[in-house]
Amino acid sequence: MTVTSNRRAAPPRRRARGGTAGGDGSRGTGPRPTARDRRRRRARRIRLGFTLCLSLLVLAAAGAGWLYLRLDGSITTFDSGGLSDNRPAAGSSKGENVLVIGSDSRTDGNAALGGGDKNAVGRSDTTFLLHVYADHRHALAVSIPRDTLVTIPPCKLPNGSWTGTQQDTMFNAAFSVGSTDKGNPACTQNTVEKLTGMRVDHTVVVDFKGFASLTQVVGGVKVCLPNDIYEKDLSPGRATRGQLLFRKGEQTVSGKKALDYVRIRHGIGDGSDIGRIKRQQAFVASLLKEVKSNGLTPTKLLPLAEAATRSLTVDAGLGSAEKLISFAMSLKDIDLHNTKFVTLPWRYEGARVAVVQPDADELFAALRADRTIDGKNASGKKTTSPGPSPSPSSTPAAVSGAGVDVAVYNGTTVTGLGARGAAELTADGFTVTGTATATAQDHTATLVEYGAGEESRAETVAKVFPGAELELVTSAGISVVLGQSYADTAASTTSSAAATPTALPTEVADGARSADDNPCSNLAYG
Template sequence: MTRSHAARAAHGGGRGAGDGLGRGAGRGVRTAAALTLSVLVLLVAGSGWLYLQLNGDITTFGADGFSRDRPAAGAGGSNVLVIGSDSRAGGNRRLGGGEGDVGRSDTAFLLHVYGDGRHALAVSFPRDALVEIPSCRMPDGSWTPPRSGAMFNSAFTVGSTVKGNPACTQNTVEQLTGLRVDHTVVVDFAGFAALTTAVGGVPVCLPQDVYQGDLNPNLGSRGTLVFARGPQTVSGQRALDYVRLRHGLGDGSDIGRIKRQQAFTAALVKKVRARGMNPSALLPLARAATAALTVDPGLGTADRLLAFALAMKDIDLHNTKFLTLPWRYQGARVAVVHPDADALWADLRADRTVDGQDAGGTARPGATDDGKAAAPAPATPTAAPPGTGIGVAVYNGTTVPGLAAHAAAELRAAGFTVLGTATAASQQHAVTVVAYGPGRDVQARTVARYFPGAVLQQGAAPGVGVTLGRDYADRPAGGGGAPAAPPERGAGAARSADDDPCSDLSYG
């Protein structure tokens, strides 16, 4: 990594060559630190007087590990990937980190800033989500083979370096979403504590009393009360303790913790807005935030950060949304629900908001620049069925007779070419699997739309094959023949920065 200026050390933001943390107490803070620091930097960095201050605190990482086969740009807006790092360098060590020599990241989110400059959406990725890790660059310059069914957070550990591998995580997100990532930002949590103190504390809410044993499940007893139920204000170490909370709340899952961390970030953004956008309020926040950032070369100077920040200056609290990638449990891990997730990515590529609005900043079809109705557009030809040109082999992975023939009929009706049906080697499949060979990922995703909850799995065999599981056999009658409709992703599903801080704080 390189440093824009040596001035970073003068601000107390030095980054040493410390060890990477393990999966210990520091894990929970990463989502909130990432979400908080990145959003705030992008919100508050847009003043010219901060130029030199910010420039001195910015650290960059190399872009030589970015994929050579990247998605094209979408219809509008921009995407920033934010990764939470658990490096033990500098002040991170004293804040309760784990141990180990490999930089880890158990959290990440994609921030989409819409083309109209008035909406933003942050989509969180569960750390245990099973995804494909594409080919990634190692420290010696070689490239790894792709891996299927890997946990999302393992992308950052490719190469086993203390600093982690942000380029590999970016490659993974681009392959998973089909969205081009314009910038990637890595944050640590030492600056997070300083930031919460600089803002004067953050209002949070607890759904129930929290004890020492909830912060440390290995304590062996309940311990003393740490947080009382209800609203309160936290900063510094107490803010870190709050965002680490997992055990003892809801089902104790990381998914529930993501909900509380999103609420925390919303409250912090609201606090910054309330303090005002003036130099005396922004300087300590900007210094704390940028001191914790490592960015790609595209954001490596203050003027580049400024340009991006200016794109967010008109986004109000209600239009700042938080969402978690559509998911379901798969044993101890998390599976991506591809029909729903694919609809979300399609919305972002088209620059549509979570309530379906076109936010591209361009005139809608049927209107002219003066708002008057335009002449009707010529009729477009009827589109070919979505499965046209895609060949699929279908296998029955259950003991239910005739299941493969039933699925084959549905696929043919959607335009797919069924290459054959057969009984799978194992008839104990609980979940439908869509397997695909090299270069067939787009076709596989199209097939997966017709099997809600299916798991995508890349292999060496060519083509696309569907192995039906009990989930398909148990589907209600009449439930096939068309892809499942995308779930409602309106105000009820996405959190807004102006929502009640005591609402929707846990899962289970």
């Protein structure tokens, strides 16, 4: 007899989700996951990945924030209330002027590196004004000898009062106004602005510790000595010459050794501060090489910033790590060959140094106009082609004088007018074959004289001097006789005759150093 059950057969077991059965590793027998199941799994993985990335970003930002806060806490700013109310106007150029002051203050452990009294008044040993051209591809540093006789304008004292103007005073005395152990950066900035007619955008003071730390972070700096140097050369008061500090030739220095190198004045050349400036310029050039070779990136700059900020005093405009690093990054496109070092035009006046004019005014005029050491336009602005016929009453368009030779004559009694006209021509690419005083010095208008077949080139020359007259002469070549009209235009441009873009004075340009020069070249004066 067959017994039939009314109970329905159990449904087949559904395959475990994911395609496998339990923990025995055997394959399940159920259906594969649906598209909806796959989308859910994918969404969970994306959420997990996003959460991990977000967590990493938060940690990284927290770490960077902590580092920036730590750097910010190391930066000291000076009182901007000490800056003069009578400052040069900010120019239309996008270039920047940065004043760098090397302080020999002995406070905060600096006496261990430089010796001397830790309670002594702060002094400045090294000062240069760095002009970063508006194109941010060129830079020029002007060293100012510490013994230069200058006018120190009114400066703020610690008690809030202001000094009177000091005439014919040594330049480094400005930093000591107020007789504090930290010095007076604002007074030095006021003095530099008075001397140059240029507005200083930022001021940085570096002490012994900051300097030593920088050289260690970059792994040392290549320098060169023209002869052996002993302890007595660094400390002339010694009775004996002492131990050998540096051997003649090229070597790498860092820390206190680097500091000793830049402080040495005696035992090389004539032992003057001018000679020391040359070696300091060579040192800064080598330091820039090391920094550039390591790469100007935030990652590479952070260790430098950490070392520098421990001993920097800056203006409020650079008063944070972010601002300092941002400024450093803005310099990354400046080529070493386009980074130049010159010294303020000078001459000895007894035991002191006097500023040579009009060379100094011409130097600062070139910088204000963003003209490079060879007279090129570094303003970052494109020049336009000259029109077919210049208008005598209008400002001349950009002129290209390539391939045109010109002789320049001063047809007035105004001293230096020939050199000024020659500089304008050189800046526009003309070749000036010479300058001289004209036979007659009563010319009212400027005259461009030209020989047969030279009319077209003479017209190009005339574009440099609005209102110039052309005259065909029997002699070959082209010459310019500058008249009183040109002298009046030059005088009205600025009282110091400093606004016309020019090349640097020849003596200044010839003594310039490039940051890529051999460290053993041009090291001693005298």
